[in-house]
Amino acid sequence: MAPKDDIDPASLKALLSKEKETREKLTKKWIPNFFETPFWRSIFRHKIDDTPRNRSLAVLSNVFLHLQPAKLNRDAVRYAFCWGMGGITFYLFIILTFTGVALMFYYHPTKADAFRDILFLKNDVPFGNFLRNMHRWAAHAMIITTWLHQMRVFMTGSYKPPREFNWNIGVILLLVTMLLSFTGYLLPDDQLGFWAVTVGTNMARATPVLGHEGPGIELVELLGGKITAYNDVRFALLGGSIVDANALLRAYIWHCVALPILGATFMIVHFWRIRKDGSLSGPAPVMLAAEAGQAKGRR
């Protein structure tokens, strides 16, 4: 069906502008424009009409948004380039921080309480079970998105100069992310976490020279020392020779305090460096082998 076109454009335009005029007159008179109140203007200092200047100011004058540049490569918003994976990883970290803080209100890191606190969360705390599920699944998801993010950074060669150092910050973030997840695993103090952490930390027994079952402890004996189950790296990780109350406390402090601070710190550096290294690496114009001063050849 062809669109009906029986109103002539000129009169339509006139009609619309009349309508707008009346509307503005009414609102100006009866409802002061909220965006022009002193209250609003005290928070957001720039005007709100849609001009290039205000679009930039919206980003630049906002402490959270100014993490990002005011303008970006027009192709960088294509989903195909960065898949949004770094951003999603960061967003999951924020979700984990919020749900994690809420969980902390109900959790005591002691052998007597920990498991019961989880039961309490599951069965009695309003939305406690939902909170715990969100935290658990967001943690798993963050591991996956970190891996995918790294894969995309690799595939786009984004670790090449000048971003070598930021790739290394990324490797640290990868480690922190996995350790965060791992330390959280013990906290419910159930069979799953207990045995996972037992298996995981048992490997530390075998650390060369520093673990009591590792190769090279003879070297320490030559120097007059002795590495036992009570002074090796595993003991340092667990605060004991078995996974028990001290291990629970250590996991808790790593999980809720130390690692989040470390992770957040390195994320700040990561984001800062993205900007300092010239924002996203691409999508960049392709470079030809001849231009790189190379002969044609396989690589």
Next chain:
Amino acid sequence: MTHMLAAFDWHQLLHILTEPDNIPIVLMMLLIPYFLWYGFREAAAHDRLIAQLEADPALAKTHHRKPYPYHPAWDKTLHTWPYLLRVEFLAAIIVTAFLVLWAVWLDAPLEEPANPNLTMNPSKAPWYFLGLQELLVYFDPWIAGVILPHVVLGGLMAIPYIDTNPLGNGYYTWRQRKFAISGYMFGFLVLWVLLAIIGTFIRGPGWMWFWPGETWDPHRQVHEVNRHLHEVVGVTGWVNIALFGGVATLGILGALHLLADVVIRRKMPVLFRQQNFLQYMITLNLLAMMLFVPLKILLKLGLNIKYVWVTPWFNV
């Protein structure tokens, strides 16, 4: 084989796949292939453009050099507000909705209270570390649990400093970076993800190997006798055994070095010329180790050879 097909245990398979803590790895097994396809599709588009520009230098001078729509009158940049922020906002909503649905649908697991006297069988690390736990079958803990993870981290950190290829910085391509991309994908997909998948879905009670569909029977008897390389060859006396193992291990590593060296020199002369000696040696070392790991896995799985180097102090 036939009895295995006849007794295909769907129930067991479904049980492992839908274990709440295994759902993420099932999700990952869908996401990784999808994003691989997505990335390589982008790479193919760029590679077609590269081929076209290489064949036509005049075009290369004027072309905008991206496989995306282009018009000289268009701005080269966009405002973050609204063009990026709306995408981020949308992504945040989708992720939130997805997580909410997931959290409503599926409860996080909670087993019985921790009990040191009641060993879980199998006792497994969280799924993202199961690649390392699987390596425990093939290597002693000091290698699988301590040395190899550090090599992985160190190797990852070395990547930007040993990859001297200036091409492919900021765009997807396969043609210009075949070597780097294959190396990374082998490490990530085979040595990390595949091993984690094996650790999650194939390893059952007693860390025994169960094919998908086999029942996880904790009482299954395994009639494998581990041998060591020196026993196969027939070396005796601990000094001889230790010497033999050292020569064999270093020999294998050396051979893998040589193999990598020859392949790089023959097939990738450009790469070879760009790296300095130190960079080249680090590359060869990392490659040799990345090949040594699967070789050792095959020795164990195929020939039941556990150690290639036995000494009174450590085994490899």
